[in-house]
Amino acid sequence: MNNRLKVLRAERSWSQQDLADRLGVSRQSVNAIETGRYDPSLPLAFRIAEVFALPIEAIFQHD
Amino acid sequence: MASRSRSSQQRRRFFATHLALSAAYIALVALAAFLIPDEAPPSATVILLALLPGLVIVGWILNIGSLLLRMEDEYLRMLEVRKALVATGLTLGVCGGWGLVELFAAVPKLPVFFVFPLWCFGLAVGSIVNRLTLGEDGGEGCA
Numbered sequence: 001m002n003n004r005l006k007v008l009r010a011e012r013s014w015s016q017q018d019l020a021d022r023l024g025v026s027r028q029s030v031n032a033i034e035t036g037r038y039d040p041s042l043p044l045a046f047r048i049a050e051v052f053a054l055p056i057e058a059i060f061q062h063d
Numbered sequence: 064m065a066s067r068s069r070s071s072q073q074r075r076r077f078f079a080t081h082l083a084l085s086a087a088y089i090a091l092v093a094l095a096a097f098l099i100p101d102e103a104p105p106s107a108t109v110i111l112l113a114l115l116p117g118l119v120i121v122g123w124i125l126n127i128g129s130l131l132l133r134m135e136d137e138y139l140r141m142l143e144v145r146k147a148l149v150a151t152g153l154t155l156g157v158c159g160g161w162g163l164v165e166l167f168a169a170v171p172k173l174p175v176f177f178v179f180p181l182w183c184f185g186l187a188v189g190s191i192v193n194r195l196t197l198g199e200d201g202g203e204g205c206a
Contacts, residue, residue: 029138
């Protein structure tokens with residue numbers, strides 16, 4: 001699965017830690033999702049969409 | 064921010080319990096060694112005294128299980144689960160493999176006592192596997 005997390009984060013000038021704090025997860029989790037090494041669960045994907053105020057499909061795309 | 068502090072709180076609690084159990088383990092092994100004479104017959108008292116440190120091993124396992132249940136960060140929890148899987152695979156592989164060698168060759172028997180330490184060693188191997196397969200952030204973890 002591809003995602004636009006890094007771009008969306010950069011647009012808001014957030015560090016990985018900033019995003020992690022907003023999501024209530026570790027910085028390692030954000031890094032693993034951004035680099036495509038980990039696909040988040042559906043509840044976490046919804047939280048990410050909420051934080052960016054975007055629909056899930058605008059952030060995550062299937063390969 | 065709250066999640067980071069919760070996560071470090073969970074780690075602190077895990078390590079505090081682990082240290083307390085380790086101290087109890089050392090004390091109980093020392094007690095058993097002090098009270099049980101060499102080559103003692105397997106009486107109920109001797110078996111009970113020898114099993115007391117075994118309760119601590121159960122406590123260690125429960126502590127790891129409780130950490131996995133409490134962890135709210137799904138990625139960090141996955142890292143811990145992967146470590147436990149590597150440890151379990153390594154332990155079963157080594158014990159099963161060596162058991163077959165024991166069946167067919169005159170080799171020393173693997174003392175069952177070493178199964179749990181082997182599993183703990185497997186956790187360290189699991190941590191290395193995480194780091195190698197998931198990069199630097201894969202090496203994080205508690206146990």
